[in-house]
Amino acid sequence: MNNTEKKTPDISVVVPLYNEAESLPELEAWIRRVMEQNGFSYEVLFIDDGSTDDSWSIIEEMSRGDERIRGVSFRRNYGKSPALNTGFERARGKVVITMDADLQDSPDEIPELYRMITEDGYDLVSGYKQKRYDPLSKTIPTKLFNATARKVTGIRNLHDFNCGLKAYRQAVVKHIEVYGDMHRYIPYLAKLAGYKKIGEKVVVHRPRKYGKTKFGLNRFVNGYLDLMTLWFTGKFGGKPMHFFGLLGSLMFLIGFVATIVIGAVKLYNMAHGNHYILVTDSPYFYIALTTMILGCQLFLAGFIGELVVRNSTRRNEYEIEAEV
Ligand code: UDP
Numbered sequence: 231m232n233n234t235e236k237k238t239p240d241i242s243v244v245v246p247l248y249n250e251a252e253s254l255p256e257l258e259a260w261i262r263r264v265m266e267q268n269g270f271s272y273e274v275l276f277i278d279d280g281s282t283d284d285s286w287s288i289i290e291e292m293s294r295g296d297e298r299i300r301g302v303s304f305r306r307n308y309g310k311s312p313a314l315n316t317g318f319e320r321a322r323g324k325v326v327i328t329m330d331a332d333l334q335d336s337p338d339e340i341p342e343l344y345r346m347i348t349e350d351g352y353d354l355v356s357g358y359k360q361k362r363y364d365p366l367s368k369t370i371p372t373k374l375f376n377a378t379a380r381k382v383t384g385i386r387n388l389h390d391f392n393c394g395l396k397a398y399r400q401a402v403v404k405h406i407e408v409y410g411d412m413h414r415y416i417p418y419l420a421k422l423a424g425y426k427k428i429g430e431k432v433v434v435h436r437p438r439k440y441g442k443t444k445f446g447l448n449r450f451v452n453g454y455l456d457l458m459t460l461w462f463t464g465k466f467g468g469k470p471m472h473f474f475g476l477l478g479s480l481m482f483l484i485g486f487v488a489t490i491v492i493g494a495v496k497l498y499n500m501a502h503g504n505h506y507i508l509v510t511d512s513p514y515f516y517i518a519l520t521t522m523i524l525g526c527q528l529f530l531a532g533f534i535g536e537l538v539v540r541n542s543t544r545r546n547e548y549e550i551e552a553e554v
Pocket residue numbers: 245246247248249250279307308309310313329330331332334394442443444445
């Protein structure tokens with residue numbers, strides 16, 4: 231392997247892991263076998279997300295005899311998204327493939343994923359675990375979750391947003407930022423960054439062989455909240471006033487008109503000698519008042535949002551595709 235090859239291997243495999251010591255040697259051997267059989271140059275990046283078992287010493291041991299194996303160790307457990315992001319920053323391969331460490335994803339899928347990126351021209355290919363080996367308590371909410379995600383993100387051809395096995399063109403991983411728990415929505419992040427050719431490949435899924443799952447059922451609640459955040463920031467993140475300002479003005483207007491009407495009705499009745507009640511005795515007056523106050527608050531939220539955006543150092547950062 232010459233020097234340039236070492237710098238840009240064909241494939242970088244990024245593996246986030248948290249306490250997966252038993253699986254690691256098997257996974258590494260399997261990746262190596264697939265890569266060598268297909269003649270790929272590659273690197274594997276193990277991102278140890280603060281494991282408390284022997285994972286890191288195993289990674290160190292594996293990397294000692296093989297420069298294709300790289301590793302990063304977090305001081306504490308940050309989560310899968312930070313681990314992926316760190317891997318993405320360091321990945322040098324033309325194609326970047328992410329894979330869970332628990333042997334649920336099969337390295338045998340690598341050659342076809344690589345082909346789809348390099349030959350079919352996809353920016354991102356997501357795995358689809360059509361036949362899953364997970365408990366029912368997970369597969370059913372997952373179906374619902376994916377249906378919602380398809381609707382909200384507008385990426386209609388994906389069935390499995392959160393599949394750990396994905397392949398990317400290098401540019402994609404360098405231009406997205408995965409933080410918090412946003413790894414569930416990487417295809418959406420890619421789309422928001424302007425990478426629209428997103429494909430899917432049915433992949434083999436296997437039962438977890440060692441260890442146990444790191445995510446509980448709260449993944450679904452958090453997943454929905456994150457989806458809302460992304461949808462909102464994607465749509466209005468750069469112009470919060472367009473959302474809050476519109477809603478606020480509308481509410482204020484409704485409240486204001488209602489107050490005038492309530493007052494006018496009273497004056498009319500007074501002038502004509504009809505029975506009338508005090509404005510403050512009408513429940514509608516309080517509803518109108520609340521609506522006006524809420525409207526002001528929303529408007530103010532938009533205004534403050536605009537001030538925040540104005541001060542963001544990234545407000546004028548754009549990805550330029552070409553220039554002549
Ligand atoms: N993982 C991680 N940090 C965490 C939790 C999980 O790096 O805080 C890794 C984990 O070791 C595995 C992958 O993310 O390689 C997927 O996790 P898991 O298999 O527990 O999820 P599931 O398959 O149940 O969705």
